[in-house]
Amino acid sequence: xxxxxxxxxxxxxxxxxxxxxxxxxxxxxxxxxxxxxxxxxxxxxxxxxxxxxxxxxxxxxxxxxxxxxxxxxxxxx
Numbered sequence: 001x002x003x004x005x006x007x008x009x010x011x012x013x014x015x016x017x018x019x020x021x022x023x024x025x026x027x028x029x030x031x032x033x034x035x036x037x038x039x040x041x042x043x044x045x046x047x048x049x050x051x052x053x054x055x056x057x058x059x060x061x062x063x064x065x066x067x068x069x070x071x072x073x074x075x076x077x
Contacts, residue, residue, distance in 0.1 A: 004058070011054040018047025 022044030025037060032040075 007054070007058055011051045011058065015048055015051030015055070018044045018049075018051060021047065 022041055025032075025040040025044060029037065029040070
């Protein structure tokens with residue numbers, strides 16, 4: 001339970017950091033070259049997309065990890 005909460009916190013923080021990173025590059029870094037700007041924006045987009053991907057994995061319902069090995073053990077519903 002704690003691990004799942006920490007995973008949610010990490011994905012949220014990375015997504016917010018990627019969003020802020022992109023905002024800072026777009027509005028504050030005016031004197032940089034175009035290639036530097038493109039690289040920084042792509043890095044921010046990568047972080048944000050990674051966070052959305054992890055959130056989509058966390059939002060899915062997890063399957064129970066218990067699998068019976070023989071007939072006398074019944075799987076939990």
